[in-house]
Amino acid sequence: MSTKTDKIDRLAELTASTETSTGASLWVEAWRRLKGSKMAVIGACIIGAFVVVAIVGPWVAPYSPTAQLWRGEVFTNQNIFVGPRAENWLGLDHLARDEFSRMLVGARQTLLVGIVATLLGFTIGALIGGASGAALVLGGKVGRRIDTVVMRVIDIMLALPSLLLAVSIAAVLGQSLTTVMIAVGVVQIPVFARLLRGAMLAQGGSDYVLAARALGVRKRRIALGHVLPNSLSPVIVQATLSLATAIIEAAALSYLGLGNPDAAEPEWGVMLAQAQDYFDSAPMLAIYPALGIIVTALGFTLLGEAMREALDPKLRS
Amino acid sequence: MALLSVDELTVTFTQRGRRDVKAVSGVSFDVDQGQVVGLVGESGCGKSVTSLALMGLLPSRGVKVGGRADFDGTDLLTLSGRRMRDLRGSQLAMIFQDPLSSLNPVVPIGVQVTEILTRHRRLKGEAARKEAASLLDRVGIPDPDRRLKEYPHQLSGGMRQRALIAMAVACAPRLLIADEPTTALDVTIQAQILELLKELVDQEGTALLMITHDLGVVAGLCDQVNVLYAGKVVESAARRELFEAPTHPYANGLLGSIPRLDAPRGEPLRPVRGSINDTIAWEDGCAFAPRCDHYTLECLQGTPVLGEPRKPGHQVRCVNPVLSGGAAELRRSVLPEPDEVPGADAAADGTGPEGDGPVEKADPAEKDAVETAGTAEKEAGA
Amino acid sequence: MLRLVVRRLLQLIPTLLGLSVLLFIWLNRLPGGPAAAMLGERATAADKARIEAALGLDQPVWIQYGRFLKRLSELNLGVSTQTGQPVWDEFTRAFPATVELGISAMIIAIAVGVPLGYFAARRRGSWLDVTAVSGSLVGICIPVFFLAFLLKAVFAVQLGWFPSFGRQTTGIDATEVTGFYVLDGILTGEFDAAWDAAMHLVLPALALSSIPLAIITRMTRASVLEVLGEDYVRTAESKGLSRQVVRGRHVLRNALLPVVTAIGLLTGGLLSGAVLTESVFAFGGIGSFIKTAIDERDYPVLVGFIMFIAAAYVVINLLVDLAYSLIDPRVRVH
């Protein structure tokens, strides 16, 4: 008899399907997939390192970013620069300031620009896109009208090369870190708005929305409780990718001379733009910030791409 | 010798970081010239994979194919890419399930038809166009000259499937594989397409491997039917044989699941419980055991082998085949009482361990009874 | 087809109108205003007042807007405060250069990106694929101006393989027909001029192509991967067609559809890149003109260019849509 029960137990075991997971939402699943993605891990590591540097950088920086460690060593007009040495790991810049400290402090400014700009673009863009999408999902003539008008404006913004838009904004606001953040952020608004609206529109036509309506769920709840959450994933992916774009775009603004000129708040883009002038004699001064920008942007891009894959419904098994 | 002789075909999908999926595990069947052979089974049982393996269309990476598939003496599974290409379209042809997605949306129908003529029959230009038009005409597409210039989206579903068939028969292949060719179509259109296929087989003597999950389609079309379950043939019989005496509990259950247009109303259906996910690996025993009402411990003693419990040539892979008499009666006799269904189902759906349904139902007495009846029947048949 | 064109061109009107309002507001919000920009270190308030009067800046806002609109509708974009020349003239002068550069960059991006993406997809997981994917990721992350700078420093200054600036070697006496120098050289039979112009294009076009190249590579790869799994490719294979036919007619043609759309969207970004690239290479196109206009606060130029770029963007995307409808019969029904 014992062999029999054994067998039965075994069958029961086999039958009790492989699904041991209970209640793993799509976010949880995506998170699981994300953890398994090499791209995500590399991206996250880069970002992690960058964020740590950005947070602690200014505290651990050996010198003030504006302190001129003069001692008659750097002569810009004679191409005399100081390279890496024991007390200045990355050497001195063209005004004899410690490059290493400036890179550390610059990380914070760069991250700040990226995050604030993206947050700005995300918030406003998502509000506009969400409102527009919700208006459409809720239906009705008024909704369509609102959507039409809003999307026209968004289209206009999209029709402009982002850099030009940013430059136009920077021209009005004058030069400062805030300007850079706003200019770069505003450029992102139409992207987020379009994306969220498009996603909401697509979700709005799905069966579960119909099902919710059939249940008698109120329209507002359908828009906010069903359509919106399901439309967020492309926007979140975009936000991650936008962080990279924002950092690069900020660098471009700096190159165009619209960056934050305050030396006490060094920002990698500005540092890169300035160092290009001394590229012949001190190429490293340009390469450090350039690498900083590239690697950081790469980190966000990698993470964004990995998230895109993790959140892709097509890849959902 | 059969035109196509598939022997122990095995297809395994391997993917890094995942368990191997044995989609087809040791499928054998023959297709003769002018014969229609059916391959039936529920979704995911390996029908399409089998057909793709035969056509050499499985992805090149992450797939292991084993066994033999002799087509007119050559093993399709080991053929070089070039020679396979030569065979495909000319000797072997295939029709797919979804006619819209199976046609290239950006290439006119005409080009899609003529390219195969150019490839295998070296027809070019006007000659190819003419031949294409006559092919379309033959599969019953009105106004073929206009249709040749049109794109797939401009055609109706039935018309698309006809166009696909036209391509498949363009070079008078000796074997035609149809993978659920009518599933995406309406019944009235399905009837048209089936009629067309029938006609082709009759007129050309083409061998047809018909893949479907619709037993009704099989009943009207096939000479020989293979029922697949979880990548293995569980029952193989001539058409009438199968429908009259479905001997594998799965085949039997399938027939009991279908509401019949011609059956009297009012009786509940007698479905197989659980779903195809509720299987065990064939290595551990009968994959169907978890869903089976007849299952006994023997079912778990390794893979059951194909036997011929009822009649020679009627192969069944089951330890406890259903062997009672007349089909309709038999179907009723082996099914659980209706009120048991939900519970049993719940067990299959994951509450397994405590769901003792299947175990309890494996009542030796009942089994014996069935078996006795079966033996009796066997004797009677003989 | 015609319907689509007319429809889209008509849609351009509200877009431009909206844009004009935004630009007008922007112009009025600017610090200092255009008048001051025209004067130098020792300008007097009187001079400023006079210029403001000449520019009509002392009148009520709506009249100013009306005049602004009227001028725009007459393609009269005002006069550059920097050069004292009609913006329209500057525009027509600079436009061919940027178009030539943009097209070259796009050609590079497509000519390299599509095959690269295609082969990366075909040999998924191979070193080619890994290189293409990581290369395209990095390509997006390099600031364009820095890449341009590096290219120039290495290939023009260090190695001297390519000229370091401009569109044409000074002293080459090329006949100008269309303003596209390479084309002009070929048209007039001045092949050395065409070659010279082409050499001038190489580096800036390479720099400018980095982002579109990266995007096109990735898109092509993804799209080919998707198409390879499509049923119709399986159908084509089942017909025993030769590899070339399957790849060309069935895979690539479908895989390029999303890429074509992307190309339209990339043109906007291309202009952003052109501002940076052209100024690095002193390439006399819209990009460097805008850069100078930014530096010099040449607002009429900026306004005029923005209007035109917006219009060009819409038109380019219309062209892309048309091209799309040529390849994809499914959208032709509109």
Added chain:
Amino acid sequence: MSLLQLNGVKVHFPVRRGILFDRTVGHVYAVDGVSLSVEPGQTYGLVGESGCGKTTLGRAVLRLVDVTDGEVVFDGTDLAKLPDEEMRRFRRRLQMVFQDPLGSLNPRQNIESILSEGMEAHGIGANQAERRERIRGILARVGLPANALSRYPHEFSGGQRQRIGIARALVLEPDVIICDEPVSALDVSIQAQVINLLEELQQEMGLTYVVIAHDLAVVRHISDVVGVMYLGSLVEEAPSDTLYAEPRHPYTRALMSAVPVPDPEVEDNRERILLTGDLPSPANPPAGCRFHTRCPWKQETRCATDRPELRDLGGGHRVACHWAEEIADGRISPTHNAAQVVHGGHTEPAEPAGSAESTGAAAAVNTGKTEKAATAAE
């Protein structure tokens, strides 16, 4: 009195196109004048080809699409003209089960939230605990494990998902459930499980169903009355058995003859009425009888010009065909160019006696039908 009654319901979707602003340039006549009534406790089945407007009609009842014209009288109230908020509240009594079990479940909601949402919307259950209690009951009823509550739709199999869809409708204790192709996405064995479940539930709870499907066998199996739709309108309506025994509309006959039966005997001996061509576009329906373009019995008069009304032929059998009686009597024969009538094509010799018996009563019915068709063919 009927629980649900449709009077001349029309649903037309405007086709919009325009250069700057969209103008309506035409309509898709998805549902074009359907009248029917559903008795309490009954199952009303709707069949028809893809695109004939079944889904749209089902949605029109719940006002998920706007009703262009006509009345949808439910329990004495015309839903078509109800203000939005009142309609919303009415939905508690009218529920729907969808075709795509996965697509109709919000992937980010767990089962508990999916099932309690409707209750919240209608104020059923004082608090979450009470609602959960009720959900547990329903889950058990539809055969889902109790631990399903915290799980998400993608963690279930197709059949289980459809059970969730049914449970979602059931928690509101509706009077009528509209099932739009509730089983067509499912495998045969699962399909049978779900059909059985639906039948059991009906018996236990006294539900009224409107079942939409394109599978005639399924519809016939579970319905008391079957309506056959063609291009936006009802062409025939009859009690299930009557409809099968005596299809009176040419379309129904063609449909019946096309449905494959899993029985070689039947298949080999049947005659198929093969329709040529496809369903015309609902945006541009043919004048007169909608079916006349494909009808094998098309006549010179009336068919192309007059639109036939549903006529009661007695016994609840309603047909929209000018010539229904004549066709039934064999006074009109089908034209061969309009349709093919083919014999069951199998050349295999019939099995010896005995097997005929095995098909039982069903075969008898079939034989009768075959005879009729054969007569008609002459």
Added chain:
Amino acid sequence: ASERGEKSEGGDTFVFGAAGDPGSLDPALASDGETFRVTRQAFEALIEHEPGGTDLVGGLAKSWEADESGTEWTFKLQEGVKFHDGEKLTAEAVCKNYDHWFNWTGTYQNSAVSYYWQTVFGGFAKNEDKDTPKANYKGCEAKDEHTAVISVHEPSANLPGGFSLQALAIHSPKAIDKYKEQEATGENDAISYPKYSQEAGTVAGTGPFRITEWDKGNKEVTLERFDDYWGEKAGVEKLVFRTIAEESARRQALQAGNIHGYDLVAPSDVKTLEKEGFQVPVRGVFNIFYVGFSQEANKALEKKDVRQALTHAIDRENVVKTQLPEGGVAATQFMPDTVDGYSKDVATYEFSTDKAKELLKKAGEEKLKVTFCYPTEVTRPYMPAPADMYELMKSDLEKAGVNVEPKPMKWAPDYLDATEAGSCDLHLLGWTGDFNDAYNFIGTWFSGYDKQWGFRDDKVFDAVKKAEAEPDVAKRVELYKKANEVIMDYIPGVPVSSSPPSIAFAKDVNPPKVSPLTQENFAEVSFK
């Protein structure tokens, strides 16, 4: 060097990288160096500066003299001078030019168009705007074919220097007649230059080159040798000015061999270029770079102690040593030592942080807070890297305990507006002289109240005004020296440095004599 570069060398074409496009080809309408650099090769004025210096020498006029009231100027013209269009230079032609300018109307009267005329001669025959200054020009008379007399109402410190201005170079009378009617204003509500001035081959001067092509698309102005030139013929056949706006792009173009020279070399590039064998001749110093104090913006600056403290605090030597090209000097007063009127006896303020602290303490401004404006993205000949210079000074000031609030701004118009309005406490500016006269420097700043400086000090104002009114040149110079002493005692700002803007040439050319006024004569150029 690349193949391209060699090719252009072989063609006997000299390509010079300019920082900006010329505004027009008519120097009379211009006020910017880039335009003058081009036109100077084709147009000559009555008086010129000595090559490589600031002294006035004969130009089209062999000699000149003023009557003792300083209001009548007689010019003896060179003989045998031909314009590019074949006309001969006569006294009538000279008068035609001056009368033409004097009779300008409409937009020509706008100071943006006729800046230098208005600077030297005031207004026009008929002033159309009340703000236009009163005309000082009286008339021009051709005494004989080669003697022209130009008279003014009042003697002016701008004369005779003004006659040397490129803006007042002599055009062919034929060309003047031909294009007289063209309006300076278009219909576009904004100033646009007349059409003729935008095309090569319209205007005609007497210089060693004729302007033959202006390729705006390529940003190139091409000049060809004028074979009938009255003086020494040009050393190259063709001269091309190519605009390359980016400073580093100009340098790289030279390094790549694509151009043969460029101006406004960044100080940081000088050593690089020299090391690579390029010629970087040093110009004479003729500009001044200063830190301006706006006393109205910050009351603390009204205290002389504070102003002195700030002056002591800034290490001017350091700026010169690290930032400015060779030849740069720390300034002691608001003009370079090359200008007549430079005084050696001004008060000096050595760099001393301690002294600065002390003075601040004395003034009770130990917690002094100042806003410091500086321009971004601009290089001026006197300040190659404003942001860097600001950084240096800020650092110095902070050491002295001054709290500095940075206010970076775009050069035009923001920065110019702000400095002109005196809205920054401290700001960076400078000036390059047009000709050798002290008035050209301190005259405009300190002869009366100016918002930029925001102070009223009669001692300073009187000293400058007195010098300005003195017609005798020698006496005037002495008065200017006095004025400088008064100014430096008052210390209205910190004169920081005078530095030569660098210019670079390829290895294989014989460069022209470089000029402190940046008035190089490219006719002197030839290939080695």
